[in-house]
Amino acid sequence: MHGGTPHGGEVRIVPVASAAELSRFIRVPMRLNARDPNYIAPLMMERGEALSPKTNPFFAHAEVQLFLAERGGRDVGRISAQIDQLAPSDGGPKAGHFGLIAAEDDPAVFAALFAAAEAWLAARGCLRAQGPFNLSVNEEVGLLVDGFDTPPMVMMGHDPPYVAARVEALGYGKIKDVYAYKNLTSDDLPPRVRKLVERGAPEGVRLRMLDMKRYDEEVGVLTEILNDAWSENWGFTPTTEAETAQLAKSLKMVVDPRLTWFAEIDGEAAGFIVYLPNVNEAIRDLKGKLLPFGWAKLLWRLKVARVKSLRVPLMGVRRKFAGTRRGQLLPFLLITAGGLEARKLGYREVELSWILEDNMPMRRIGEAIGSRVYKTYRIYEKSLAA
Incomplete structure (x- = not known):
């Protein structure tokens, strides 16, 4: 799956299938946010356990697919698509989730990633995509839209300011805000x-x-x-x-x-x-x-x-x-x-x-x-x- 891009070269989507690809997946935000003084790199070991069916019991009741975006031999983005069998129905059409979004500030990269996640969810009968959930509602939820000037606390997310606009440009609208109080x-x-x-x-x-x-x-x-x-x-x-x-x-x-x-x-x-x-x-x-x-x-x-x-x-x-x-x-x-x-x-x-x-x-x-x-x-x- 790929798309053209104004930054030159096409974006290739790689479904994560190996330990080496999982390691690359975990590292994407570390490279993208390396210059952000408020970004804190998670522990590789902890992330590896959280994203592995062997060590995270979430996978016992959920189907998960991770995707990498690469261009010119470099990893330029990532996303997850998941369906949690225990997630409650709100009475609307079947919903699946996306999460773990991180990408270069390029509309083509975001478009390719979301196209892959949405196609995966749609193929499994989902009529709506909700997120981000990293990976479940009981872990990190939501995309940071306000409060970029301080580092996140333990088990809370941190995103660059450009991400929200890129996600909204792809047709996503707010369903809920969640707050952190200090x-x-x-x-x-x-x-x-x-x-x-x-x-x-x-x-x-x-x-x-x-x-x-x-x-x-x-x-x-x-x-x-x-x-x-x-x-x-x-x-x-x-x-x-x-x-x-x-x-x-x-x-x-x-x-x-x-x-x-x-x-x-x-x-x-x-x-x-x-x-x-x-x-x-x-x-x-x-x-x-x-x-x-x-x-x-x-x-x-x-x-x-x-x-x-x-x-x-x-x-x-x-x-x-x-x-x-x-x-x-x-x-x-x-x-x-x-x-x-x-x-x-x-x-x-x-x-x-x-x-x-x-x-x-x-x-x-x-x-x-x-x-x-x-x-x-x-x-x-x-x-x-x-």
Whole structure:
């Protein structure tokens, strides 16, 4: 598959089929963004695992095809096309997803990549393409459209400013925006929230830290609450047991029990929050490589020197409690408990992300604690019906 281009030479599309091609696929954004001071190269090893059916349980319920664009012997772009069997139907025509988009600022490259992804999806009965999802709604989602001036936090994307216009020129329109909120870990809670928190936990409510001795069991409880709490959010796809186990394994090195809290109501686990040290801060200058000394540097920065920022990727309250007085107080109690520990440990900044633009309860919580939107990621859709 190919197309002409004003930059000379034709664009060839290569479906990724080998380990060498996967390695090239992973490296594309590293080369394209090498001069962007806010781009952080992901760890090659981590990306290799995330994009391999052997190590990412997402592939057990999804069909995935990665594509490379090359021209004149150089890789000039990449895209993924995937169909997740667990993704919910919104009642409209069958939708497939695209993701992992990275390309030179050339309309011909974007056109060739999207033509390949759309043809692949259409051949499998999809009448709409949505994305970007890298690879699932539970991983990185959306294309950065605002907030290019700061580096992304752990497990969040970063795209050059030109990408959105190139995607929109191919007929894609916004379906949802998701926001990243930033907050400083200061003692200065707004008065109304401080008053709530100072009263302490109401009767029957108990807060506790993650118990590392029961780590796998704790992650299981967390996932159960998450799947319940988020079940009615747009696009939400439940996390499978295998995905939970994989997440638990991959986060074990960076999870700090002092920064992961559970709330119980009358003895039942009712809510949780996870503050995750921002690994991106620790890998900024490793250029994707952990060898020969990257491991030592990474561990030193995470455990000894400590990074200064955190991300809250996961927080939830069981639906049966969410509408109750005690349940509504849980997010504030959890945020405060984790926030106090974060300050003691020397963390200075927290990102709450990502939050759907129409998830008003979460947005109100973010704003009530003094956070502000500082990055916007956009999810697009296009009809593939002829």
